[in-house]
Amino acid sequence: MEVEYFLHEGVMKKVVGLGAGGHCKVLIEVLCLLGGYEIIGLTDIREELAGQKIRDIVILGGDQVLADLKENGIHHAFIGLGSTGDAKPRKRLFDLVQNLNFQLVRAIHPQATVSPSAKIGAGPTILAGAVVNAEARIGTNAIINTGAVVEHDCVIGDHVHVATGARLASGVRVDSMAHIGAGATVRQGIVIGEGAVVAIGAAVVADVVPWTVVGGVPAHPIGTTTEIIPPRTWH
Numbered sequence: 331m332e333v334e335y336f337l338h339e340g341v342m343k344k345v346v347g348l349g350a351g352g353h354c355k356v357l358i359e360v361l362c363l364l365g366g367y368e369i370i371g372l373t374d375i376r377e378e379l380a381g382q383k384i385r386d387i388v389i390l391g392g393d394q395v396l397a398d399l400k401e402n403g404i405h406h407a408f409i410g411l412g413s414t415g416d417a418k419p420r421k422r423l424f425d426l427v428q429n430l431n432f433q434l435v436r437a438i439h440p441q442a443t444v445s446p447s448a449k450i451g452a453g454p455t456i457l458a459g460a461v462v463n464a465e466a467r468i469g470t471n472a473i474i475n476t477g478a479v480v481e482h483d484c485v486i487g488d489h490v491h492v493a494t495g496a497r498l499a500s501g502v503r504v505d506s507m508a509h510i511g512a513g514a515t516v517r518q519g520i521v522i523g524e525g526a527v528v529a530i531g532a533a534v535v536a537d538v539v540p541w542t543v544v545g546g547v548p549a550h551p552i553g554t555t556t557e558i559i560p561p562r563t564w565h
Contacts, residue, residue: 342368345406345435346399348423350374350389354410358385360437393426400430407432415527417489417507424471525555
């Protein structure tokens with residue numbers, strides 16, 4: 331597949347991955363399936379991982395190597411760090427690659443279903459079996475994980491993670507930095523506030539205040555995140 335892409339396009343895109351954990355393994359496989367990318371290495375803040383390999387791709391070191399890679403002609407990157415309720419580390423990597431003028435690649439699995447009328451922001455991760463339906467909008471650096479459903483007219487903010495098997499009915503709005511846990515269900519028209527976390531398997535039938543954690547069936551507040559709930563009208 332990679333050779334066919336090379337012959338058609340004339341050039342392979344060299345790309346570096348940021349973050350060398352489990353989510354990175356998935357992204358590597360997606361880019362291999364898409365073809366056209368040569369992954370030249372990975373970075374990770376854990377210094378002890380330098381020199382090790384994931385799927386035969388070497389971990390080059392920490393963030394400090396990125397500037398040298400950019401100077402040496404590497405212009406594309408992917409964020410191989412997932413999120414489990416805290417989007418800040420992933421956002422930090424996004425800001426880093428933006429500041430260094432890397433172009434984020436589109437990691438959309440060939441077996442994902444994405445409506446032609448959906449609008450997809452920069453650096454998306456949309457994995458196998460995911461569905462993004464008509465007129466949905468997916469923000470920058472968002473993850474729509476394996477088997478997740480984002481129904482028509484949903485609006486997904488920047489740095490949001492819709493986790494494995496989560497289901498958003500029509501017209502749901504998920505504001506930036508929020509997390510929808512695996513297997514959760516969100517009723518149509520609901521607003522999930524900035525930085526909020528919906529726990530695994532929750533059924534959300536009412537709007538969720540920013541920086542609040544909700545869980546249960548029906549979902550109810552069970553805590554807050556590390557941020558302070560902004561004293562403002564957020565709808």
